[in-house]
Amino acid sequence: MEEGAASNKMIVLKDYVKGFPKESDMLLKTSPIKLRVPDGCDGAILVKNLYLSCDPYMRTRMRKMEESYVDSFVPASPITGYGVCKVVDSTDTKFKNGELIWGMTGWEEYSLIKSTQGLFKIHHTDVPLSYYTGILGMPGTTAYFGFYEVCSPKKGDTVFISAASGAVGQLVGQFAKLFGCYVVGSAGTKEKVDLLKNKFGFDEAFNYKEEPDLNATLKRYFPDGIDIYFENVGGNMLDAVLLNMKLKGRIAVCGMISQYNLEEPEGVKNLFCLVTKRIRMEGFIVFDYYHLYPKYLEMVLPLIKQGKIAYVEDIAEGLESAPNALIGLFSGRNVGKQVVVVAHE
Known part of the structure; x- marks a missing residue:
């Protein structure tokens, strides 16, 4: 050579x-x-x-x-x-x-x-x-801008995050807790559910694979409804969430991993809830927010160094x-x- x-x-x-x-x-x-x-x-x-x-x-x-x-x-x-x-x-x-x-x-x-x-x-x-x-790259900025810019959170909001133990979900949940929200996440194993509650500080978490009726599950964790849904999954989970959103709730659509390997994507049956509950559902791409990256670093670096975010x-x-x-x-x-x-x- x-x-x-x-x-x-x-x-x-x-x-x-x-x-x-x-x-x-x-x-x-x-x-x-x-x-x-x-x-x-x-x-x-x-x-x-x-x-x-x-x-x-x-x-x-x-x-x-x-x-x-x-x-x-x-x-x-x-x-x-x-x-x-x-x-x-x-x-x-x-x-x-x-x-x-x-x-x-x-x-x-x-x-x-x-x-x-x-x-x-x-x-x-x-x-x-x-x-x-x-956390300091694309997933971190996705979590930050998706939650703060798209979801328009208010202190005390009820927040649900699907695929919550992933790179984005684990951060959305912690940002929401730091902001003063009630936070529930879903994941696919007991180990991940324990991680959400014990390491990331979620209020509650559940294994969606063990829940035969997602609508009933969400009613159990959100008896008064969901203010904010951070969407990473799509499919049946989205359908169940729509039934449980509060009036004027917000849904940030980050991804739909349940659909990526399907040749024919699943339909969503409960979209009329967007009308009846006046829900705002918005897809977003992190590229659109990269100009705010310095603002994100200013917020997250001290949290990492002070051990306030896992x-x-x-x-x-x-x-x-x-x-x-x-x-x-x-x-x-x-x-x-x-x-x-x-x-x-």
Whole structure:
């Protein structure tokens, strides 16, 4: 191998996926890479990837989509997603060699990023770098802006969060508790339910897999109704929630993980509740709020350092473990934020 070059391991998508994804839908490949930005490629950076984020929305990118807020993956090319990286070489004056950043990168050891728009420099390194895939990155900002900007919370509100032990849900619940709300979460195992109540400080939590009648379950935990629902699941859960919303309740639609592996999405029967209860239901994409990122850091960094907010990561070691880690999201195998360690800084 020539001087200044390296062997670059990468995870590529074999082809578009139907149904539940499998590890075999992703392949580990190796190719050489020069450790500098190619000549004539101005405004680009070459990075060494340190941590990669596994997120549910990545499943939607595994199918051919005509129109979406994010592009489909390209078969036979490296998967892309959020990650923490170190700049190896730069032709962009905004980024210097050796700087740490987070943002969209490739599922590979080294990535050439041709557009640096949407990348954030990491200035605070007195917290774990992996946090920038989660609480200090996309999931954290999703939780913060989804709750505060979309849900318009008031002290004393009753709040329900589905998929509450995930990277976003665990933070929404804690933000809501700090704000003075009554908070209930749903999850898929006893371990996760215990985590919600004992570590994240939720008032109550339940295992949705053990509840044959979700409508009755929600009435048990919210006898007077739900003010705010933070939606991560969709399907039957959304249908049951609509029946239990209060007058002028708010629903922030962050994701619908129960639908991502279905070829034909499930219908929702109780939408007329939006009319009768004057419910505001709003979908949102975190990109729209990134200009407020400094405001978020100002709020959350002191909470982390003072131990006032808990955060749980599920760490997978090595790039080769990434396909298995990603697929685990859709069976609820992960506990907390799923992170893949590519290299230690």
